[in-house]
Amino acid sequence: MGFGTVSRGGSSRWPDQRLCTVEMGPPCHTSCLSRRKSSSSPKIKVDLDSSTGIAVMKFQSPPVNSLSLDFLTEFCISLEKLEMDRSCRGVVVTSALPKIFSAGLDIMEMYGKSPERCGEFWKAVQEMWLKLYGSNMVTIAAINGSSPAGGCLMALTCDYRIMAENPRYGIGLNETQLGIVAPFWFKDTMVNTVGHRTTELALELGLLYSAPDALRLAWWTSWCRRTRC
Numbered sequence: 001m002g003f004g005t006v007s008r009g010g011s012s013r014w015p016d017q018r019l020c021t022v023e024m025g026p027p028c029h030t031s032c033l034s035r036r037k038s039s040s041s042p043k044i045k046v047d048l049d050s051s052t053g054i055a056v057m058k059f060q061s062p063p064v065n066s067l068s069l070d071f072l073t074e075f076c077i078s079l080e081k082l083e084m085d086r087s088c089r090g091v092v093v094t095s096a097l098p099k100i101f102s103a104g105l106d107i108m109e110m111y112g113k114s115p116e117r118c119g120e121f122w123k124a125v126q127e128m129w130l131k132l133y134g135s136n137m138v139t140i141a142a143i144n145g146s147s148p149a150g151g152c153l154m155a156l157t158c159d160y161r162i163m164a165e166n167p168r169y170g171i172g173l174n175e176t177q178l179g180i181v182a183p184f185w186f187k188d189t190m191v192n193t194v195g196h197r198t199t200e201l202a203l204e205l206g207l208l209y210s211a212p213d214a215l216r217l218a219w220w221t222s223w224c225r226r227t228r229c
């Protein structure tokens with residue numbers, strides 16, 4: 001897979017992001033296999049191939065990988081563990097569920113909860129964003145399903161995005177469609193990727209884009225024609 005230019009700053013483990021290529025070699029023999037490390041929490045599975053330095057983080061929280069407090073906590077712990085592993089240079093975040101990357105923030109976390117719990121939840125959302133945006137690993141979102149609102153934020157926070165082409169998959173900050181306002185830092189993250197004008201229109205109308213439409217608007221440099229990555 002080849003990846004093109006991005007606007008974010010460099011990564012200490014992969015200095016020239018603009019020309020980086022990720023190559024996954026076949027797991028050929030025993031010594032290769034022994035370099036694979038797996039860990040699994042209830043909602044997230046991580047496989048790290050120390051010989052390539054690439055980790056794959058798969059979301060496995062049915063029905064829709066919504067970003068609950070538990071999910072966000074597991075996500076941050078998994079990312080921290082990879083950060084501490086010097087053999088890991090890059091991480092691919094993707095979904096183990098068919099058709100859904102992530103449905104965004106868990107609506108049930110925002111309804112009928114105590115102020116303390118809401119505070120804890122909102123802090124976890126911010127932590128996820130800070131850790132992912134500030135990661136010194138190369139981060140790639142392999143978006144193999146729908147990715148509205150907070151799911152889109154997570155994808156936008158990565159260095160690179162690749163999305164499976166399927167007319168049923170949409171990505172965008174659609175909060176306006178839900179009658180809520182996307183927080184300013186959600187908006188800023190999108191501005192950093194696609195610019196002010198596109199973001200303004202997208203947020204005003206709460207648009208969800210297909211992979212080819214998003215490509216045209218410079219959300220990413222490639223998309224995948226298979227329905228599942």
Ligand SMILES: CCCCCCCC/C=C\CC(=O)SCCNC(=O)CCNC(=O)[C@H](O)C(C)(C)COP(=O)(O)OP(=O)(O)OC[C@H]1O[C@@H](n2cnc3c(N)ncnc32)[C@H](O)[C@@H]1OP(=O)(O)O
Nearest residue numbers: 063064066103104105106107108110118122146148149150
């Ligand atoms: C502390 C307070 C802070 C407040 C600040 C808020 C500011 C931030 C604002 C927004 C950020 C967000 O991320 S809000 C969430 C936005 N998400 C969406 O709008 C997605 C809604 N979901 C969908 O569009 C669809 O479900 C889907 C395309 C993701 C999947 O469609 P599909 O047809 O495959 O599945 P279903 O629709 O039948 O759903 C299955 C199942 O999942 C439940 N579900 C869906 N989305 C969520 C969600 N975000 N949180 C929790 N649960 C969700 C849905 O209700 C179904 O449940 P049941 O089977 O029990 O009915």
